[in-house]
Amino acid sequence: MSRWLERVDWLVLGAALLLIPSLYATFWHGSGRGQEARVWVDGKPWARLDLFHEQHLRVPGRLGDSILEVHDGRVRFVDSPCNGRQCIHSGWLADGGEVAVCLPNRVSVQVMADDPRFDAINF
């Protein structure tokens, strides 16, 4: 009897061990896609955005308002009171670590992910 119980114990233990990688993959590792974005104004945290909550956001910067659009897990600058429009040319950001900045207006947005696909973006 005791031997039979022991075998079940090992089975349970084995199953638990096998479950760990799948739990890790599901809840820990993430896909690298961001779940939220952070907005900074003048180097200070200004807002956190849920990337699955569609919205247009008005962010007051040094020169005026920058407009951010959140759509379908992505975020982008759609307007900003700068000459270069580099922030708008950055386009949609979706991967964790991706960042766009309007330097003249001192507004930046970065996609955050638990396990970002990239630790840094070179450009």
Place this chain on the structure above:
Amino acid sequence: MRRRASLAVVLLAALLAACSRPPVHHEQLLTFGTLVDVTLWNVDAERGRHAVGALARDFDYMHNAWHAWHPGPLGRVNQLLPTGKFFSCPPSIVPLIRRASELSAASGGLFNPAIGQLIKLWGFASDEAPSGPPPDPAAIRALVAQNPQMSDLELDGIRLRSHNPAVRLDFGALAKGYAVDRAIERLREMGIENAIVNAGGDLRAIGRHGDRPWRVGIRHPRQPGILAWVEIEGDESVFTSGDYERYFEYAGKRYHHIIDPRTGYPAEGLSSVTVFAREADLADAAATALSVAGPDPTAWLPVARALGISGAMLVGTHGHIQMTPGLRGRIHFDTQPPPAVAYSEALQP
């Protein structure tokens, strides 16, 4: 049996312990005329804030000292250079002049921080990108003919003079790299061994991200998103110069900020150059030198070798990609289908 059970318990405990992830401190700074992004692995919030605070003060100081068009130490140097007489150079600028002279000589003058007047003539010595039109061709020709070079400078201790009245210093293609090197040094002094300092897309990474190397995405020069990615561990800088960073369009033509000192006009043929090297200042200067050298491998390869960089990826204006052989297998393309790549060993005549 009891021993096996206790072994299982120990194993399980070890697995659970692995779940407590070391803290990653991540902070952004708007300094040095750009967005500086600092990532520190296995550094808690308080230590991280302290470290990044120190970097912020250093960056602000360097930005003020080395700025080419704001009033400050470099501005004063540029006012005194045309006199041709010896003057006391501010000590904060001396090491930058020495390093710039070394790198300029190694690049055969393609990286040339003595062409401050040309940069200004084009309107790129400004916080906002110019809108055109391009400058008068006669004015460009006149400045190119004066041939300002770093070798025209004579530095004796901190006494400096120029033998060419046309020399004006603009460290736009070096200061960022030099500052990133100082930031990495500062982090190491504070005992931080795993970090990325990313100054407006140009970065140096040391150590690793725990059990994996750092992962760095390289942005596509012509469309939103990532062109390729690379893993870094140990100590390496990745710098990219591109015609998309600062430019204006006039009468349907793009004029960007990387000026060829030989012609006085923006360099042609490449949309981006990504350089790998240990020191960020070398990577920074080399990215400009290779952009100026242009897409012909008989022009850029000797410059890459002379500068001693560890790798380079050049993207032509029509999307054609060339790479040094050392990057084969390291650069992973993110685009489907992956682009055709010419490796430089196959390009040699």
